[in-house]
Amino acid sequence: MEGSKKLHIDHAAQWSSAGLTIRQKEPKNLEAPFDPIDSYLTPTELFYIRSHFPTPTLDQASYQLRIDGAVRRPLTLSYAELRSMPSETRVVTLECAGNSRVFLVPQVPGAQWELGAVSNAEWTGVPLRALLERAGLADNACEIVLEGADRGTPKDEPLPPDPISYAWSVPRAKAIQPEVLIAYQMNGRDLSPDHGFPVRAIVPGHYGMASVKWLTRIQAVCEPFRGYWLTSDYAYWASMDGKPVRHPLGEMKLKSEIARPHVYETLAPNLTYTVSGAAWSGETDVTEIAVSTDGGRTWAEAEFLDPVRRHAWRRWKFDWLTPKETGPYTLLARAKDASGLVQPDKHDKNYGVYVINHSLPIEVFVDD
Ligand SMILES: Nc1nc2c(c(=O)[nH]1)N[C@H]1C(S)=C(S)[C@@H](COP(=O)(O)O)O[C@H]1N2
Numbered sequence: 001m002e003g004s005k006k007l008h009i010d011h012a013a014q015w016s017s018a019g020l021t022i023r024q025k026e027p028k029n030l031e032a033p034f035d036p037i038d039s040y041l042t043p044t045e046l047f048y049i050r051s052h053f054p055t056p057t058l059d060q061a062s063y064q065l066r067i068d069g070a071v072r073r074p075l076t077l078s079y080a081e082l083r084s085m086p087s088e089t090r091v092v093t094l095e096c097a098g099n100s101r102v103f104l105v106p107q108v109p110g111a112q113w114e115l116g117a118v119s120n121a122e123w124t125g126v127p128l129r130a131l132l133e134r135a136g137l138a139d140n141a142c143e144i145v146l147e148g149a150d151r152g153t154p155k156d157e158p159l160p161p162d163p164i165s166y167a168w169s170v171p172r173a174k175a176i177q178p179e180v181l182i183a184y185q186m187n188g189r190d191l192s193p194d195h196g197f198p199v200r201a202i203v204p205g206h207y208g209m210a211s212v213k214w215l216t217r218i219q220a221v222c223e224p225f226r227g228y229w230l231t232s233d234y235a236y237w238a239s240m241d242g243k244p245v246r247h248p249l250g251e252m253k254l255k256s257e258i259a260r261p262h263v264y265e266t267l268a269p270n271l272t273y274t275v276s277g278a279a280w281s282g283e284t285d286v287t288e289i290a291v292s293t294d295g296g297r298t299w300a301e302a303e304f305l306d307p308v309r310r311h312a313w314r315r316w317k318f319d320w321l322t323p324k325e326t327g328p329y330t331l332l333a334r335a336k337d338a339s340g341l342v343q344p345d346k347h348d349k350n351y352g353v354y355v356i357n358h359s360l361p362i363e364v365f366v367d368d
């Protein structure tokens with residue numbers, strides 16, 4: 001079982017004034033506190049922040065959204081024009097593809113996210129589909145490139161020679177789904193600067209990297225876009241006729257996390273302790289959740305607190321009568337989806353330092 005060695009929990013980590021753990025100060029990489037998931041929606045000030053470059057300064061008055069490329073009627077929308085279009089509100093869980101990286105053994109480079117590079121919010125905006133219809137998407141367009149206003153030099157080799165923007169490309173089939181939003185509100189208020197003010201994309205069911213913040217351009221393309229983020233960074237080894245090929249990440253994988261107790265917590269013996277957490281997936285529904293308190297030998301059904309809602313997490317709980325016998329115990333949670341797929345028990349190496357969706361061992365101590 002992975003994780004039987006001590007995790008490299010960063011005990012010297014600093015907290016922001018709002019209570020987020022600072023993984024990196026600038027550009028901002030702030031982790032949400034995962035253990036107090038008392039609310040279904042993550043309060044905006046506690047929602048994790050993952051930015052590759054400094055937050056750009058944009059304002060509503062001069063904001064422009066360009067829609068071009070393989071479209072019949074390229075257009076530019078002002079903020080007011082976007083706001084005047086019919087909108088939709090959806091609850092969507094965002095998870096960074098690098099979430100839970102600290103659980104990889106041996107330790108790997110990159111931000112040492114624990115459990116909180118995932119959060120759940122309500123987003124309001126215009127379906128991307130409506131904008132593509134207005135622009136007249138060409139029949140042969142295969143992807144939609146979403147580009148942000150932030151720029152800089154990325155960190156990992158191979159590096160492009162000049163500063164680049166943050167851009168992600170979404171397959172056409174996903175981009176035209178009704179749930180993909182060009183959002184301007186989060187939890188009922190204007191987006192905050194760090195979460196993409198004034199406008200961002202929300203691509204439900206895909207890892208966070210697809211939900212481009214500070215969105216200023218939507219470009220339809222007729223060939224797969226092979227930009228830095230989709231090739232050098234957020235890519236994995238897929239297989240083509242038995243040979244490994246690089247593909248960009250996409251759909252979020254089935255996952256559950258234990259929020260309480262936290263790793264290395266000490267619990268009293270012979271007392272009921274409520275183990276709690278959340279489970280989510282990409283394009284399917286989480287239908288079952290089981291908990292093990294003996295490192296995976298036996299499993300018991302846990303209880304969901306939230307209903308099934310596609311693209312949003314479901315919190316759950318499990319009442320555990322802690323053993324009389326003191327000592328270390330390993331807790332695991334394991335989700336199952338509507339197709340019968342079960343959360344894996346180890347990390348898939350094809351994903352490198354991303355997609356850490358196996359059952360994460362939470363070691364606790366039962367002691368007086
Ligand atoms: N323009 C831009 N969009 C971006 C990013 C970025 O660095 N720049 N980071 C992406 C990544 S990797 C994630 S996980 C999500 C995080 O969104 P949040 O900061 O609102 O939580 O934004 C995505 N959108």
Ligand SMILES: [Mo]
Nearest residue numbers: 096097208209
């Ligand atoms: Mo991310």
